[in-house]
Amino acid sequence: MRHIISILIENESGALSRVAGLFSARGYNIESLTVAPTEDPSLSRMTILTSGSDDVLEQITKQLNKLVDVVKVVDLSEAAHVERELMLIKVRATGKDREEMKRMADIFRGRIIDVTESTYVIELTGASSKLDSFIAALDAGLILETVRTGVCGIGRGDRILKV
């Protein structure tokens, strides 16, 4: 099962390696990981996309909580939440493909944020599956480069992760 774990962690040097080290030492998966300071600069918020059985997920949350720098841990996917991922994708945009690329970007509500005679950089935000679909919809030969941020997510409504 796919799970999104959100972590509030002291914004100390080495905090990231404590989390990453825990996952590798205990054989847990990290499919994506994003981290940045929160509105309170002494705290970072980390979002980890992982997968595993319920037992494994129980251990992951418990082990994360055990890290001294970790303030709070939540499995976002346990309840209503929204998730987003940002992708920047550089595509070949020449001849008839130039117009096609523009149309595709529009259909997926992407934005073209860099233009040269032969390339576009398209910015696309959404659930990871939407980004996957966009890549699948393009002619693979036209994709020059992709970069994705990994998933970040937030609980809906009153579900708040804060100190």
Add this chain to the structure above:
Amino acid sequence: MISGAEIVIRCLQEEKVDCVFGYPGGSVLHIYDALFKQDQVKHILVRHEQAAVHAADAYSRSSQRVGVALVTSGPGVTNTVTGIATAYMDSIPMVVLTGQVPTQYIGQDAFQECDTVGITRPCVKHNFLVKDVKDLALTIKKAFHIAATGRPGPVVVDIPKDITAQMCEFDYPKSIQMRSYNPVVKGHLGQIKKAVQILQEAKRPIIYAGGGVILSDAAEKLTELARKLNFPVTNTLMGLGGYPATDAQSVGMLGMHGTFEANNAMHYADVILAVGARFDDRVIGNPEHFSSEKRRVIHIDIDPSSISKRVKVDVPIVGNVLDVIDEMLKLLDGGFTTDPEVADWWKQIDEWRGRKSLAYRQSDHIMPQFVVEKLYEVTGGDAFITSDVGQHQMFAAQYYKFDKPRRWINSGGLGTMGVGLPYGMGVLMANPGAQVACVTGEGSIQMCIQEMSTCKQYGLPIKIINLNNGMLGMVRQWQEMFYSKRYSQSYVTSLPDFVKLAEAYGHVGMRIEKPEDVEPALRKAFTEHKDDLVFMDFIIDPGANVFPMVAAGKGLTEMILAEEL
């Protein structure tokens, strides 16, 4: 204003640290200079940094205080890693202060530089790199706080040399609050009530007590609880002494080398009360086999991640063992009736006891079990026993009946050979004048044998019980049983003459080769040579094996037993 180095020492004084185990070097010279100028904190100069950490670890294990080690950067640190990992696996509170190259050199591959925080991260409860002298005192305060609270563990504080030279006001915080670290102490009352209800219904109960009982100083409370319930008690290797081994309700140690009665009682119990134990692979054997019996499990542990990790638990109780048992006892005051069927369970247990699974064959040679039995008699069962890892460790655990907590000092989780002698040093520093025996083998003892020199310097009269079979006994036992007697690299040849070696270090050496000489030699060592380190080289039967044994991958009841005598 005082220097960073003086701050370090003042912090140790504030923490009432009476001794540190260490080894000087370039990065800690300022700290050693500050140490020189005072006499409140004693320093024990070891011969290898690994031993400093083991000794600090045993200082903790044998007392209720936090052991401290002090080493220099680079190789000083890398030498401590085995000791830190050993303490981490057994949840031992310890603070390791390490020197680091000056701040401006960090990351430049400076002389004796290593990434201390990176190298130790996977085997510490927490670690710190001090980047500002203003944070130094607070960081050390945090280190002691984190090491000793919650599930205890080692904490490393890495201190760059320039920080120890800088001047700063000293202000040691009295208490500390950390928003990210608030371990649970009190158990959930609802859960405790539920547990008591289940205990009432139990027909085939067992109390399974681990190292957590010792760490939380709950041995007395546990005994009170067990007596009230009239349930059998089994201890893990780490839990020995947490319940008196000579008590009628004790069924002995369980696990890979547990007694027949303990392993059967654990397996066939309908209710298990697990107290500060973690169902590890050496305890329950094959987890599928273990879960083949239907039963209810109550698990008390301060670390939530220990609960339902390997065995699904029905009633988890997160909290300090001492506090939770105390709550249980209060609830039991309201009246408790043990199920009448428990009497039948005791009959069944007595039947298992009848198998006498710890009986061993006699021989013309000295049997190692016999040495431990005699050691028990000669020391009145009241010595601190340290051990290394292997057959001798199991013999010590099986045949020395520990009635008190913190008397059995060994590396359970990591299984570190070489800890025994430095453990003896730590025990003696925490318990001056105590009887300390290190039950070891000729393999393990050679891993930290240089510490005989430290023992000479500080007059530490450890009795080294070397069960010498000229083989790495436990390896040999496995090879005999599972590798068709192909004894690959398990013979230890070219052994030193241990008697001469002991004498070379300035100690007393004895070589004991006949069974009838065992007891007189031990008596002599503990009376005439009470104040000497005595290296007792017992030449034992080379074929002695540890039984019962649950082979790797086998179920807890699928024991290999010694032939019936």
